[in-house]
Amino acid sequence: MRARRALRWLRWLRVTEPYTFDTPDGAKTLSELFEGHSQLIVYHFMFAPEWVVGCKSCSFWADSFNGAVEHLAQRDVRFTAVSRSPLPRLQAFQRRMGWTFSWVSSQASRFNFDFNVPFRLETLASGEAVCNHGPLGESNTEMPAFSAFAKDARGDVFHTYGTYGRGIEAANAAYRLLDFVPKGRDEDGLSFSMSGVRLRDSYGR
Structure with missing residues (x-):
């Protein structure tokens, strides 16, 4: 595992753009999102500005986040989700789903x-959209991902890792538990693998 990490983080890319985010405590920069930690994990949650609710698949992942936050903090890691939707809409959806992680x-x-x-849209139309280091091959304007960042002693911020597509599955506790049982994820016959997933409070309706 240590050797794999060493290969994964060989190239740190310094982040020079002064990104600003709307947070419950006011505007903060990417550096300030670390909240005193030297490492930051960002989940890119699919929630476009025009959407009424967040992506059901991202919500499936987010149901695994709450319990992990305090454990991550003990290892010098801050966690936050980031979306393009306005903060009040994120907060309303977060209350509905009972999530307490930073968003x-x-x-x-x-x-x-x-x-x-x-x-x-113009990038998709031109065929120039790139995700996971290759052509996107889809027409979605939103996609999920994890990005990892680190801050050095001088306060400089670096992008150290990113994972997309199937790479994000490692953070989905429900998928991992389903992999233990004989029927597994039970996706045979579905039109696509995620078609059976709903928002947690919508099952049985």
């Missing part, structure tokens, strides 16, 4: 665009 809005910055997880 901030990047609506006023290029942050998500610069890390290749939402895409402008």
Whole structure:
């Protein structure tokens, strides 16, 4: 595991853009999102500015986040979700779902665009959209991802890791538990693997 980490983080990319986020405590920069830690994990939550509620698949992942936050903090890691939707809409959806992890809005910055997880319509139309270091191959303007950042002793911020697509599955506790049982994820016959997923409070309706 240590050798794998060493390979994964060989190249740190310094972040020079002064990204600003709307948070419950006012505007904060990317550096300030670390909240005194030297490492930061960002989940790029699919919630476009025009959407009424957040993505049901991202919500499936987010149901795993609450309990992990305090454990991460003990290892010098701050966690936050970031979405392009306005902060009041994020907060309303967060209350509905009972989540308490940090969630901030990047609506006023290029942050998500610069890390290749939402895409402008003109970029999709041109076929130039890149995700996971290759052509996107989809027509969605929003995509999920994890980004990891580190801050050095001088306060400089670096992007140290990013994972997209199937790479984010490691953070989904429900998927990992389903993999223990004989029927597994039980996705045979579904039109696509995530079609059976709903918001947690919508099952049985």
